[in-house]
Amino acid sequence: MHDDTKLSKLGTDAQENFGIMNPPIYRASTIHFPTIDLFNSRYERRFDEIVYGSYGTPTTKALEAAIADLENASRTIVVGSGTAAITLSIMTFIKPGDHVVVSDGVYKSTRTLCETLLARLNVKTSYFRPDDIENFSAKLRPETKLVLLESPSSFTFEIQDIPALTKVCKKRNILTIIDNTWASPLFFKPLDYGVDISTQAATKYLSGHSDVMMGSISVKIDALHQKIRDNAIQFGNNVSPADCYLALRGIRTMSIRLRQHQETALKLVDWLINQPEVDKVLYPAWPKDPGYNIWKRDFTGASGLFGVILRPTTKENVAKLIEGMTHFRIGASWGGYESLLIPSYPVRDFADPPWQERGPLLRLHAGLENSADLIDDLKDGFARIS
Numbered sequence: 103m104h105d106d107t108k109l110s111k112l113g114t115d116a117q118e119n120f121g122i123m124n125p126p127i128y129r130a131s132t133i134h135f136p137t138i139d140l141f142n143s144r145y146e147r148r149f150d151e152i153v154y155g156s157y158g159t160p161t162t163k164a165l166e167a168a169i170a171d172l173e174n175a176s177r178t179i180v181v182g183s184g185t186a187a188i189t190l191s192i193m194t195f196i197k198p199g200d201h202v203v204v205s206d207g208v209y210k211s212t213r214t215l216c217e218t219l220l221a222r223l224n225v226k227t228s229y230f231r232p233d234d235i236e237n238f239s240a241k242l243r244p245e246t247k248l249v250l251l252e253s254p255s256s257f258t259f260e261i262q263d264i265p266a267l268t269k270v271c272k273k274r275n276i277l278t279i280i281d282n283t284w285a286s287p288l289f290f291k292p293l294d295y296g297v298d299i300s301t302q303a304a305t306k307y308l309s310g311h312s313d314v315m316m317g318s319i320s321v322k323i324d325a326l327h328q329k330i331r332d333n334a335i336q337f338g339n340n341v342s343p344a345d346c347y348l349a350l351r352g353i354r355t356m357s358i359r360l361r362q363h364q365e366t367a368l369k370l371v372d373w374l375i376n377q378p379e380v381d382k383v384l385y386p387a388w389p390k391d392p393g394y395n396i397w398k399r400d401f402t403g404a405s406g407l408f409g410v411i412l413r414p415t416t417k418e419n420v421a422k423l424i425e426g427m428t429h430f431r432i433g434a435s436w437g438g439y440e441s442l443l444i445p446s447y448p449v450r451d452f453a454d455p456p457w458q459e460r461g462p463l464l465r466l467h468a469g470l471e472n473s474a475d476l477i478d479d480l481k482d483g484f485a486r487i488s
């Protein structure tokens with residue numbers, strides 16, 4: 103069955119539910135049991151049973167089963183945000199004295215985690231050039247416990263050779279975690295390429311309507327699931343069943359939304375690359391992008407998020423360009439229905455060559471508006487600064 107067909111079935115059990123298609127919002131803290139034996143035995147099987155609100159209600163489980171299926175995982179855990187998914191995955195497996203190796207293009211809050219909480223626990227971090235496997239291998243140490251990948255980087259869009267990277271890690275018994283938010287499980291399935299833990303900011307495309315905060319953690323190996331799940335509860339990482347309902351509803355239209363995001367992004371890229379104000383476009387699905395070949399080999403599509411490097415210009419001009427937009431909005435996050443345009447300032451590890459582009463970097467999210475309207479908006483924007 104293709105993913106788009108699956109999307110209309112996953113997590114539903116209408117016959118269990120008066121014929122109603124969407125699993126209802128089951129809210130619960132306490133679950134009652136008729137006997138002590140049943141209470142105890144259900145707790146022993148807590149990963150499979152409904153035992154207490156923090157282990158999830160049938161609504162949570164419906165969403166988790168749906169995401170697991172899309173990720174080709176055996177299990178998925180949903181948590182309160184994409185940041186929580188990454189933090190929890192890392193915190194579950196590290197101990198003082200460990201070393202972690204992190205893509206230098208990684209999402210900003212992951213870098214913050216490494217530099218604050220992990221540093222405080224005496225866990226050292228090394229960053230590697232996102233698209234350079236030799237540089238990556240050089241960063242590994244005997245005490246390297248885990249590697250954090252993100253492909254493409256969500257601000258600078260370098261694509262990683264995930265199968266090559268995970269092969270190196272497997273040989274050395276190093277755990278791999280990926281932030282797979284850009285592609286979503288529809289366009290890239292990291293667990294099939296040797297990654298141990300696939301995380302998503304479900305805040306973005308899975309929910310898709312700019313109104314839910316959520317993260318997901320998906321694994322094939324049951325022992326990993328149990329450790330992360332028990333830690334999720336230890337850290338109080340419960341997700342409201344009402345939010346799970348919204349995310350599950352978002353998933354139904356994910357394939358058609360993503361197809362449209364991709365189509366519009368490609369149209370914008372094609373137009374942007376021919377503008378005199380534009381130096382480069384960073385989008386792995388654009389055939390001249392340095393990551394194009396690997397993207398084409400491993401991914402089945404591209405999302406609506408990409409970067410644009412302008413030719414050197416003033417801060418004032420960047421503000422004039424962005425603040426005058428009619429359709430593109432200024433805002434964090436992405437993956438909703440609306441187009442976004444923000445300046446971004448990549449942080450790079452000081453030991454490696456810094457970000458070397460001279461012009462300002464912008465990040466665009468192509469929303470679901472008509473692409474001609476979006477191009478007109480950009481055209482007017484460039485006219486304001488030329």
Ligand SMILES: *Cc1c(COP(=O)(O)O)cnc(C)c1O
Nearest residue numbers: 183184185209256283303305316
């Ligand atoms: C948004 C985002 C996150 C964090 O997700 P939140 O739900 O906002 O915490 C992590 N990684 C990437 C690539 C993101 O874009």
